[in-house]
Amino acid sequence: MNAAAPTSKEAIWAAATELFARQGYSGTTVRDIATAAGVDPALVMRHYGSKESLFLDTMTAAxxxxxxxxxxxxxxxxxxxxxxxxxxxxxxxxxxxxxxxxxxxxxxxxxxxxxxxxxxxxxxxxxxxxxxxxxxxxxxxxxxxxxxxxxxxxxxxxxxxxxxxxxxxxxxxxxxxxxxxxxx
Incomplete structure (x- = not known):
């Protein structure tokens, strides 16, 4: 049985974790995260509120x-x-x-x-x-x-x-x- 596809929120989290660690905070835009996650940038903001919150949440969780x-x-x-x-x-x-x-x-x-x-x-x-x-x-x-x-x-x-x-x-x-x- 195949594993379920990641939700958009999970895809955003994974993309943000990888991009922030590789490119840094200032080198990563919300649009970059959205593109890597395959979602609209507005969805990134809806799920996480701000780039700052997403950055800190993903980096400290890592x-x-x-x-x-x-x-x-x-x-x-x-x-x-x-x-x-x-x-x-x-x-x-x-x-x-x-x-x-x-x-x-x-x-x-x-x-x-x-x-x-x-x-x-x-x-x-x-x-x-x-x-x-x-x-x-x-x-x-x-x-x-x-x-x-x-x-x-x-x-x-x-x-x-x-x-x-x-x-x-x-x-x-x-x-x-x-x-x-x-x-x-």
Whole structure:
């Protein structure tokens, strides 16, 4: 039996996810999305309200997967880095699209909200000891810095190094924020 054809809303979602990750927010128009989905541009707006909403919804949904902070606290640093790097193509496209669009008026506040709810708050809730809020924010900045070096600056030496080494060393840095004073 054949699978049902995607609905127009599903086709729009799939087209937007692919185009935003590949072309970025400013490089993708509602007309581009509609053409790729095989629908009228007005249908894109009817289903999703605005290009901004569709962008943020598709990009943040593309980053959801297994809970990033579900592992044991003692190995969470390496686990998080391994997760992020293991999702390389998907995370890279979404990260670059979000960074490039972060200056747009409607995008910035929603991106900040996503940052809080998807990274800072879940990690903060796992942390014990003093300065949990600060440590969670520093951890978010640390992970963002790695992604920036890899994909915005395109540090070729860092990209060429063995992923296991990057996970080990960067994971240890992150682990120090998660469980201060316990890293090996």
């Amino acid at each position: 980053l959801t997967g297994p809970p990033m902070f579900a592992g044991p606290a003692e190995t969470l640093g390496e686990d998080v880095i391994e997760y992020v790097l293991g999702q390389h193509d998907q995370v890279r496209g979404v990260f670059l699209a979000l960074v490039r669009a972060s200056g747009a008026d409607a995008i910035g506040p929603r991106l900040q909200s996503y940052h809080e709810t998807a990274f800072v708050a879940p990690l903060r809730d796992r942390l014990t000891g003093p300065d949990a809020e600060l440590r969670a924010r520093l951890a978010a900045a640390l992970v963002g810095g790695l992604l920036y070096a890899l994909w915005v600056v395109e540090d070729t030496d860092l990209q060429a190094d063995a992923p296991a080494r990057v996970i080990h060393y960067y994971g240890a840095l992150l682990q120090e924020l998660i469980t201060p004073g316990t890293t090996r």
